[in-house]
Amino acid sequence: MTLSAAVSSPQPVDAATVAEIFRRFEAANPEPRGELDYTNPFTLVVAVALSAQATDVGVNKATRALFKVADTPEKMVALGEDELREYIKTIGLFRNKAKNVIALSQMLIERFNSQVPRTREELELLPGVGRKTANVVLNIAFGEPTIAVDTHLFRVSNRIPLSIGSTPLAVELGLERIIPARYARHAHHWLILHGRYICKARKPECPRCLINDLCRFEPKTA
Template identity: 60%
Template sequence: MPDQLPYADMSAVFSRFRDSEPEPKGELDHVNAYTLLVAVALSAQATDKGVNRATADLFPIADTPQKMLALGEEGLIAHIKTIGLYRNKARNVIRMAEILVNDYGGEVPSSRAALESLPGVGRKTANVVLNMWWGMPAQAVDTHIFRLGNRSGIAVGRDVVAVERAIEDNVPAEFQRHAHHWMILHGRYICKARKPVCANCIISDLCRFEEKTL
């Protein structure tokens, strides 16, 4: 595991990310806070593209917790059965909708603790919603960020919580809001698990990964 990059290198890394993509966007389709929450919950152990295909017909008819309850669990399953673990996810989405209607007036809460109390919502999902919808500098660490952070020295940690803390502690404040999006996209398309595309990497000279590909 490499050492954590020093502040000057961290600033250079994220300056390059920002120059390359000033306003990075998540790749899950959504129309409001609720559909974003559902999409992120559905994306566990699934691809964003697969979720987007499933929700293309779902969200036009179920874009609020009330409409999702009216659709029902079996109706939801009909839309998401191409997604892994669809039965368990459908059960969680319906239970989540019930709680949102009964306890939050049908609105998605803007508190991490409240979000994490919902069925099927963990820390990563909560952080994605807080970041993407409310613009909070929350860091959602997925497999791409965990890999990139540890390979490169951007955010070194033995588990996702440690990597999240490393991002919060070491990424300069001006880059905090978009940090996890830049890292996800770089990990997904450049710093891949099996064959990283180091030749196309804009931070290769700063990265601490010893097994760079030519």
């Protein structure tokens, strides 16, 4: 991932502006939610792992039937890789993802007593689970104030700018330093949703933006 045209200013906004940005996000959407469907921490891990290079809508269509028959590690292993591929074949990279889901299910059974671990380090041991996936699971399943940097959040953070960085990790660590504690749990949801529906990559909808007057991104759209 590169910054390309995302960076609009050499200096991030100040602390008071950061606080006002998140105050407005909270006022508009007090309880933001991720858009992946899941029924428990295990199905959340699977859904997030499947969502890499795929849309949430596409993943939800595939997992709607899958999670009815395989909502535990044991059921997923029993389903097997061949059958799993049939459920998720509409998702990009489905063959490799099926392999990883079976492997992570097996690891959960053998190493974690079929329970999804609650630390980033342990989550990242699971096949197909990287830092972003681990952060999503920690945040949504366990209420941890983690920040999962996807392409939307990366773009928004660099545009405003909040945390400027050339890598997702740099942006994540920068945001952790500046986001007020009261907003930390929901911060990544607000930024992701803002990037997905308002601050779009090709044509941001600046007239609809509730932080238009605080954002330094240029050129804004009319």
